[in-house]
Amino acid sequence: MSAAALKYQDRIENTTDATRGQPLAARILARKNELEDALADVGPHDHARRYAISTALTGVYALMTGDLAHPSDVVARSLSSWLERNKHIA
Numbered sequence: 001m002s003a004a005a006l007k008y009q010d011r012i013e014n015t016t017d018a019t020r021g022q023p024l025a026a027r028i029l030a031r032k033n034e035l036e037d038a039l040a041d042v043g044p045h046d047h048a049r050r051y052a053i054s055t056a057l058t059g060v061y062a063l064m065t066g067d068l069a070h071p072s073d074v075v076a077r078s079l080s081s082w083l084e085r086n087k088h089i090a
Contacts, residue, residue, distance in 0.1 A: 038090035
């Protein structure tokens with residue numbers, strides 16, 4: 001494999017991977033902001049991408065209730081799953 005291919009393979013693609021090791025709340029907010037920015041940049045005719053991003057944001061908005069810095073175990077698990085499920089959208 002060429003050096004350029006290895007560099008591309010190791011590149012961090014999104015905030016989900018870039019924020020590993022940080023608190024869950026920071027990771028969620030970073031990814032939410034990234035998706036909101038991506039939604040603002042989606043062209044008017046890219047319906048599938050717009051729908052995927054909107055659906056992901058709707059899911060996280062529903063989970064972001066209460067104390068995001070200290071979520072219950074169930075909410076924390078759901079937020080973590082949301083991050084993994086939506087890390088390749090946008």
